[in-house]
Amino acid sequence: MGKLFLVPTPIGNLEDITLRAIRILKEVDVILAEDTRTSGKLLHHLEISTPMHSHHMHNEHKTVDAIVRRLQNDENIALISDAGTPAISDPGFLLTRACIEKGIEVECLPGATAFVPALVNSGLPNDKFVFEGFLPVKKGRQTRLKFLADETRTMIFYESPHKILKTLAHFVAYFGEDRPLSVSRELTKLYEETIRGTAKEVLDYFTEKPPKGEIVIVVGGKK
Template sequence: MTVSDIGALYVVATPIGNLDDLSPRARQVLADVAVIAAEDTRHSARLLRHLGLERPMLSLHEHNESGRVAQLKARLAAGEDVALISDAGTPLICDPGFLLVRELRESGYRVVPIPGACAFVAALSAAGLPTDRFLFQGFLPAKGSGRRGRLAALVEREETLVFYESPHRIRDTLADIAGSFGARRVVLARELTKTFETFLDGDAASLLARMEEDPDQARGEFVVMVAGASPKAEDDEALVEAETLLKALLAEGVGVKQAAAITTRLLGGAKKAWYARAQALKDEA
């Protein structure tokens, strides 16, 4: 059987709120596939009605995904194309589909991404926090002890931290963030692309106080973004020690390259950095 004889799985991103965010390519794929595997078929039926489409659907969620794999592989082997969608956004991002995609790729089937909306990417793009490096953590543990433990493990991370949170736990999560991160900047994005889309900016304690004053600010699904830790300051004592050693070596007539090598061997650090500093000290002499 050749690749052209078998079907492909299309991983289709769907809107996270505004239905007009669905791409024309995504609509065409949904119109053309033989079947759509959806996290909640009732929820996804509303999207198809909005698009004016009628396609066969079957459910694929966390409780039945492993059992659906063989069924969908059989349909693909028969030459049918299949679309995978979640309730909102990009499938597999805190949603089902990983088991299916892994099995299909390992079995040589074609898996095609149809990109589109993703809540945490949309939130980061408008939050005003650094995006050159970020750490997406999905949902924090539901229990307070687990949530506080996870947050404590992330306090020293320098990347922007990104979480999803539900409306019934957002207050507890903000309280735990305040306890772990203090006055660190936090940006909340809620109801993204919907009528009441809102970005709230401040430290966790002030955002929690705002929700207490205005309970409407605790409504909707949240993307929680926390500024990363400041880069650790260099150890001043270690720098002084290294410079003293470099100066002594250079005074004894040791070459810059060898002085850097000796300093690296004795004190650690990057040899290139010590070389640059040794050269600067030599030039200053």
Template sequence: MERGVLYICPTPIGNLEDITLRTIRILGEVDLIAAEDTRHTIKLLNHYDIKKPLTSYHEHNIKEKGTELIEKLSSGQNIALVSDAGMPGISDPGQELIRQAIDEGIEVIALPGATASITALVISGLSTEKFIFEGFLSSKKGERKKELDKIKEYTKTTIIYEAPHRLMNLLEDMEDILGDRQISISRELTKKYEETFRGVASEALEKFKDSGVKGEFVIIVDGNHETKEVEEIDIGQLLRQFIEEGLTKKEAVKKVSEEYNVPKNLVYKESIRISEKL
């Protein structure tokens, strides 16, 4: 029996016009649409007069619903996966279904479309040459500060997501750790009241304290452009840390070199010295 196809269908992040003709066609052709929130998705489908069966697939039913969807795909049904907004699989449970489908040998086709992270990045004014996607940081203050300590050392631009009720706490920690590092904060992207703030964390705190915090936020953080002296960095300790976190020696060498502006040959030599001691 021929198996079905799992289509990854990005949906608008605000403006309903931001959907491709191909996505509209696929949504109208599949046997079933798996949505993060069917109540949200039905509004989009009604707008484009798409009448297809809907089923919910979210973080609270990943296991049982994932198994059910894989069975349907295996029996020949084509399924479209959508999130509430943007590209499924980015900071949402869609990644689990995609992984399951791949493990089962089911064809997965991703359609291009709207995504908040890249939209915010390109209008930030910060470097787009190389960037790191961090998504949501920890809701726990201690863990969040540790994450920001690492981000502070990144030489690449960093993309962060944050919910409105946690924005001020995040900005307070960013002011404390990042200081006058340039950031960009976008909210309500593609909507009527779209807004992008550019400045530093202390200025953002003042702004959002006065204007309130509504909408989902994408925060872009400039990379660290300060050139550190190699002597200030314990290369060996960093290598051991990254290897303990699960990276291979080759991956750890690359990570230390890129994130701490250390010549790769020096890091490689230190990795050899560490290996000899093990």
């Protein structure tokens, strides 16, 4: 059988990719990309000409079986997301599970992922933490926030810039305005920024200065 490689890609700075990742992307038979246009720019920069196919959240349920058959026919395949490590709030879990069920070897390379530098840079306890990813948009959001209000470990969330104020306001309401937190945006990019303070202070800051770019929120646990 072939082998599935989960290959992390840079979250911003194009230098943040390993030598092994570049070699694997050159050697595999095909690369599965979340957005072939976005990944095409990276592959062109790295002088990688391996064929690409689209594999994203809207088609992964339909394409998993076909990919598994290709792996069973001795093809080696790499899966990448637009940025960071596949399957971390991105497609990858369904294909990985299917491969494991069929006895196909899966290897995940170490590499870039947004929440690790955001956590370490927050100054909040990182010996124990919980990764929450994106909160539910509507259904289940209130229930989840009420549950997390009593979480004692540091919590990590992903958020988009147009929803950040709503999420910070919910943190003030459910966790308390004095709960310490840190917001990191545009990690590894030119305008990287980390704002630390209480939930109320950070909400006030971004109310005055609406943020752009991808965002990671790190919230201190309940004392």
